[in-house]
Amino acid sequence: MVKLLIKDGIRLDGRKPDELRKIKIEAGVLHRADGSCYLEWGENKILAAVYGPREALPRHIQDSTKAIVNARYNMASFSVEERKRPGPDRRSIEISKVTSEALEGVIFTELFPRTMIDVCIEVLNAEAGTRCAGITAAAVALADAGIPMKDLPVACAAGKVDGTVVLDLTSGEDKEGEADLPVAIAPRTEEILLMQMDGHMTYKEFEEALELALKGCKKVHELQREALLNKYKDFEV
Ligand code: CDP
Secondary structure (H helix, E strand, O other): OOOOOEEOOEEOOOOOOOOOOOEEEEEOOOOOOOEEEEEEEOOEEEEEEEEEEEEOOOHHHOOOOOOEEEEEEEEOHHHOOOOOOOOOOHHHHHHHHHHHHHHHOOEOHHHOOOEEEEEEEEEEEOOOOHHHHHHHHHHHHHHHOOOOEOOOOEEEEEEEEOOEEEEOOOHHHHHHOOEEEEEEEEOOOOEEEEEOOEEOOOHHHHHHHHHHHHHHHHHHHHHHHHHHHHHHOOOOO
16 A cells, blocks of 8 residues: 555654644633633634523424534534535534534533523634544533533544545645544543544444544543643632
């Protein structure tokens, strides 16, 4: 096989197979939202804002037993190489759905019947792995909004490139590689909140990729905690 993306165990951007891109997380960056987060993950730049719980309207969408988690993933027109037409498309509707479901898995929704919790994820710059970065940012924004959760969810992808299982794919690796496996977990219990796969891997490679993704999630989780501690360290209890 001709190896174009990994040479002597080093990837095109200089990372080792099990290395994450550089990540920066800041909690509470917007004053109008109830909770917010700005996150940079490699070249990804993402803003997440949480609003609610508020009364779900129109009333017929209300659930009398729990809150509705309404995540909306949106890519700015200028966030990708080829201008993206504004507004929802199949891909963003899918990512919004899986993100809502992943977050619903950790939020104590039964505490807020008949309400809606809005989670807006705005991708300002995209460079692969935006759904994982979006979920990670949304989790911090939810915690910043004081929404009760059983754990702080986190996401990270692994995949297969040039026959090697790698962590956190870049755009080139995503396009030219063999497989991409985004995973979101509740880190304390390792409960899987989201798992999707593009491409092909053997079962053994899948197991290896999943393990690597979980390790990546744990590292990113530490950065989420630091961002929240950083914001709230000066508050009196
Ligand atoms: O972003 P993520 O890896 O979660 O989702 P994807 O559908 O696998 O997209 C991979 C990457 O393709 C995105 O992160 C963008 O960098 C790029 N993309 C693009 O250039 N134009 C689009 N309309 C959608 C995605």
